[in-house]
Amino acid sequence: MHINFPLLLVLAVVITGLLALIDLVWLGPKRRRARAVYEAKVDVADPVVLERMGKEPLLVEYGKSFFPVLLVVLVLRSFLVEPFQIPSGSMKPTLEVGDFILVNKFAYGIRLPxxxxxxxxIGDPERGDVMVFRYPNDPRINYIKRVVGLPGDRVSYAGKELFINGEKVPTSVVEVKLDEDLPAGHPMQNIAEVRILEEQLGEVEHHIRVERLARTPAAQEWLVPPGHYFMMGDNRDNSNDSRYWNAPDMPRELWGMVPDNYIVGKAFAIWMHWPEPKLRNLPSFSRVALIH
Incomplete structure (x- = not known):
């Protein structure tokens, strides 16, 4: 079950705002008139009675208290910055499971909640951006990948090498190590190698992760249609992304490219790492960094 938090937040702002408005135009003046009538009838007004007559109903009191807070949260979350937590390793080594990130909501335009x-x-996604978007197969779910192909691009992937408009995307080896994601006792634990490569996508230099023993998919080429973006995870052998749009032989759910109206925003910073949000496991701030 997916909770539509933006809708709940908007409803909360509307309800608390209506309560504040009703008190402003009707209940508040009614209380003041009642106090004035009481004070005119007695020689000495009882302070306890005055306090009781001027007291706001509990629901109105809560509504007026929460309305400005909820309104600020709605504006910040809808138009400026929204926090997300990374649930999977598809963007390793750039993003780890448990990273809490900040997403710029206005980088690609102002959208209504x-x-x-x-x-x-305001602007359009650029090649190399790390972008949050709504999953095309289920828009209630948010995905995060890197923008690889822009509208009109020809994107090819062959032999675990990426080509854009016929030109190979340059990479260089940063590190070769054993696969740390394999569980203890796995038969391939001591031979499965992972290569960390530095890749240059447009103006962005970033690291990608490639497994030596992982299956090499058949060479494919895609033409990015207008108003769409071709997305790939930095963990190239463990990412459900745009590459599997027309690859029925791949054991992944097919979803294709991302339309412009599914864009959420541009990820720009890691602000906390907390893989298991529990009281006994405190968050770490050792991974605080800008996202490239």
Whole structure:
């Protein structure tokens, strides 16, 4: 079950705002009139009675207290910055499971909350951006990948090498090590190698992860249609992304490219790492960094 938090937040703002408005235009003046009538009838007003007559109903009191807080949260989350937690390793080594990230909500345009309709165009995704978007097969789920192909690009992937518009994307080896993700006792634990490569996508230099023994998919080429983006995870052999759009032989759920109206925002910083949010496991701030 997926909770539509943006919708709940909007409803909370509307309800608390209505309570505050009702008190402003009706309940508040009614209380003041009642106090004025009481004070006119008695020689000495009882302070306890005055306090009771001026007291706001509990629901109104809570509504007026929470409305400004919820409104600020709605504005910040909808138009400025939204936090997310990384649930999988598809973006390793850039992002680890348990990283808490910040996403710029206005980098690609101002969108209305809940309906996600763009009302003000500001910029477009650029090759190399790490982008959060709604999963095309289930828009209630947020995904995060790297922008590889822009509208009109020809993207090819062959022999675990990436080509854009016929040109190989340059890479260089940073590190070769054993696969740390294999569980203890795995038969391949001592021979399965992982290569960490530095890749240059547009103006962005970043690291990707490639497993030597992982299956090499058949060479494919895609043409990115207008208004869409070709997305790939930095953990190239363990990422469900745009490469599997027309590859029925791959054991992954097919979803293709990301339309513009499914974009959430640009990830720009890691602010905390907490793989298991429990009281006995405290968060770490050792991974605080800008995302490239």
């Amino acid at each position: 809940v309906i996600d309709s763009k009302v003000i165009a």
